[in-house]
Amino acid sequence: FDTLSDEEHHETIRVIVNQTNGRVPVVAGAAGWSIRHSIANAKYAQDLGVDAVMATAPVIKPTGWETVREFYHQLDAALDVPIVIQNAPPFGPEMSPAQMFQLMDECRNIMYVKEESATEINYVGQLAEQGPKVVPDKFKGVMSGNSGLTIIDCYRRGSCGCMPANHYPDVFVKIWDLLEAGKFDEAYAIHEDIAPLMLVEGMYWMPFFYYVLYRRGIFKTDYYRGRAPRMTEKTYRQVDRLLKLAEQHYVIK
Numbered sequence: 001f002d003t004l005s006d007e008e009h010h011e012t013i014r015v016i017v018n019q020t021n022g023r024v025p026v027v028a029g030a031a032g033w034s035i036r037h038s039i040a041n042a043k044y045a046q047d048l049g050v051d052a053v054m055a056t057a058p059v060i061k062p063t064g065w066e067t068v069r070e071f072y073h074q075l076d077a078a079l080d081v082p083i084v085i086q087n088a089p090p091f092g093p094e095m096s097p098a099q100m101f102q103l104m105d106e107c108r109n110i111m112y113v114k115e116e117s118a119t120e121i122n123y124v125g126q127l128a129e130q131g132p133k134v135v136p137d138k139f140k141g142v143m144s145g146n147s148g149l150t151i152i153d154c155y156r157r158g159s160c161g162c163m164p165a166n167h168y169p170d171v172f173v174k175i176w177d178l179l180e181a182g183k184f185d186e187a188y189a190i191h192e193d194i195a196p197l198m199l200v201e202g203m204y205w206m207p208f209f210y211y212v213l214y215r216r217g218i219f220k221t222d223y224y225r226g227r228a229p230r231m232t233e234k235t236y237r238q239v240d241r242l243l244k245l246a247e248q249h250y251v252i253k
Helices: 006-020 035-048 065-078 097-106 120-134 151-156 169-180 184-204 206-215 233-247
Strands: 027-029 052-055 083-087 110-115 141-144
Touching: 006 035, 027 035, 035 052, 035 065, 052 110, 065 083, 065 097, 083 097, 097 110, 097 120, 110 120, 120 141, 120 151, 141 151, 151 169, 151 184, 169 184, 184 206, 184 233, 206 233
Parallel strands: 027 052, 052 083, 083 110, 110 141
Antiparallel strands: none
């Protein structure tokens, strides 16, 4: 939302909904610069037929707990689809498991959490263990984030999924399927091959995502509109070398 216009953001969701055509659930991001902006994005996505909406609290200024609470209450009142809390500082204020349980208890549609705070692994464990007891009729699951770096640790603590970025989701699906099959050694082996890439990703974010998508033939260019620092030529060479380890695990080629 901070680099795309609203029209571009909405077009992206339209394309995804049309291309998936009901084959897999679609969760649309609805972050925005204000409560009104976020709700408008969320309602547009709901009208397109997404299965759920995910949002952080608006990030235009420092936000306290009561403002966060008011945001999720207004978002909940505006929607009829499940809502995923994205607990992702610094994009939004960090919430404790107790605060997220409170939101679930108070709102009709808040059922999931995407957890990616600095205490992600611990919070995932607490949410997965306590959620069915504290809000048994509301809590449906917690997913990890943080580029997939903690996918295995969070799986062991009860996460129901992982939501990394979109540059190699096929590799994470392969890892998740291996975890579900109890093949942890194989899952760890693949994860270790892509872990160095995830560390570089954490330093550059969007320029990194765009470059990997360009290398995979998804994008025609790695040009990035935002203000993030550009990768240097040495970093490009490093990423190219690391991608050779990841490429053997691609399902989509």
